[in-house]
Amino acid sequence: MATEPLLDVLPMPAAVAVLRAGEVTLSRANSRFRRLNADSRPRGALDCGDLRARIQRFLEGEALSDSFEWAPGQRNARPYRVMLSRRAGACSRSRCLVSLIDRTPAGCAEHSLRRELAVDALTGLPNRVGFEDRLKEVLGKGDRAHYAVLALNLDRFSRIDACLGGVVGDELLVSVARRLKGALRQPDVLARTGGDEFAILLSGVSDRQGVIEVAERIRGALSNPFSLSDFEVRIGSSLGIAQGAASVGDHADLIRHAQFAAKRAKRTGLPEVYQAEALDMMRAEFSIETELRRAIEAGALRLNFQPICDLATGRVVSFEALARWRTESGEEIPPARFIPVAEEAGLIVPLGRWALDEAVRTLASWDKARGGNCAVSVAVNLSAVQLQRDDVVPVVREALARHGLAPGRLIIELTESAVVSDRDRTADTLRALKALGTTLAMDDFGTGYSNLSYLQSLPIDLLKIDRSFVSGMLANRDKVAIVRAVLSLAQTLGMRTTAEGIETQALEQTLGALGCDYGQGYLYARPLDATGAYQVLVDRNR
Secondary structure (H helix, E strand, O other), X not given: OEEOHHHHOOOOOEEEEEEEOOEEEEEEEOHHHHHHHHHOOOXXXXXXXXXXXXXXXXXXXXXXXXXXXXXXXXXXXXXXXEEEEOOOOHHHOOEEEEEEEEOHHHHHHHHHHHHHHOEOOOOOOEOHHHHHHHHHHHHXXXXXXXXXXXXXXXXXXXXHHHHHOHHHHHHHHHHHHHHHHHXXXXXXXXEEOOOOEEXXXXXXXXXXXXHHHHHHHHHHHOOOOEEXXXXXXXXXXXXXXXXXXXXXXXXXXXXXXXXXXHHHXXXXXXXXXXXXXXXXXXXXXXXXXXXXXXXXXXXXXXXXXXXXXXXXXXXXXXXXXXXXXXXXXXXEEOHHHHHHHHHHHOOHHHHHHHHHHHHHHHXXXXXXXXXXXXXXXXXXXXXXXXXXXXXXXXXXXHHHHHHOOOHHHEEEEEEHHHHHOOXXXXXXXXXXXXXXXXXXEEEEEOOOOOOHHHHHHOOOOEEEEOHHHHOXXXXXXXXXXXXXXXXXXXXXXXXXXXXXXXXXXXXXXXXXXXXXXXXXXXXXXXXXXXXXXXXXXXXXXX
16 A cells, blocks of 8 residues: 555545455555554454445445445544545546545534533533433333432422522522432432422332332421521422333333322422322313313303301392303313312413303392392302402402492402412402402301411401301211301401301201301202392292
């Protein structure tokens, strides 16, 4: 193999390959190619990999150029891009120029870029891409029974980030990552997969209890406050678990199942293990959400009305408006199912506005049928979510004005959970509703966590004693004591009372004797459509 001065001008290894008697040889080469050839001994560069065979196929073919990836056979050899080219014509058919372009810099840049794309810049942990790559690699080995994925969401992080600033938020994320790493074992993989979301790949765990113990240890690591700049911050977490043995599908399914369980954990406050049945229920809720959205837009819901009677006179004093929904297929969906879906999906505001307007419109129509004020009020439930998201006071004012109804004939019912959430805003809204002239009632009293001093500061007019205390109270001294205490409290605070769930005259008489003002329950009537409710009004208030 002779040295060719012209080839030495080229800045890469290059040689001229010749095909003679069915064999490829090198007739000339530059110094760079000769060094590469020497480094590839004992076989030489042509016999490393399939280089000789690829050149021979090229020379025996019709193409004027070709290229492919190739590397010498020794360890840590540089990768090359082989370029084959020849001139047209019969005399050049059996020879070609072989040029080798070093791919090492490009490979290093590609590796560095791939690594950067798989790492979270803030914490230095793998990001979602890096975590998925690692999980995919693990599951590809087929031993998924001894692995589990944990999805961890930080509670209140967005509020902390908004109130204290992005710098403090970033500092918190770094501190959380540090604590989580300290709570894990060496083979476990921790990643930051989103803004306030982390994922953990646990190895060597095969039973449910073992995974839950790890989850509790992680929660414990985050239980102590974080010292951030000038602030001391406590932050909770929601942990969802998906076990490899119990989950079908690929790596993406395993992550999704853990995230689904984390959403359930946000509601329960405990680590949750993914269950396929829960996912089926969630899919059913999505189906309900789709149909409910269409029903609200089409005005396909209806209101039923249940009378509330004065325990002293037996006359109807008001009706509670209750939303009812029958799907297009004829299935009756109870409020306990579709109201939480509406709150979760952001449909509670249009639903609540519709219920308010329809209730006020119905009462106005009863006035018209009665030839004047029919002397009853209508009670409408106000969701905690609507109270937080909607501009309630103008909505109420406009509904009353639209149907010509006095504010004093509208009762706004709220649960204790609605009252205790976002206290300052809630108190301002309730005072504005009271100033408007509406009556305010606390529904299901005794089942929530309201502070009595806070309750005293609110303009509540009416306490509704939950049916769980009223039902069966005649045979239960504890329930009687609770009801008596609530009635005493209401009297002290200057509030009237309504007992829910009255089904017998004996219960009605006992509650009246204890000092309860009003009663509601099947003793008087089940929830009725507008026509049936009006007939009850006519019959009882003659």
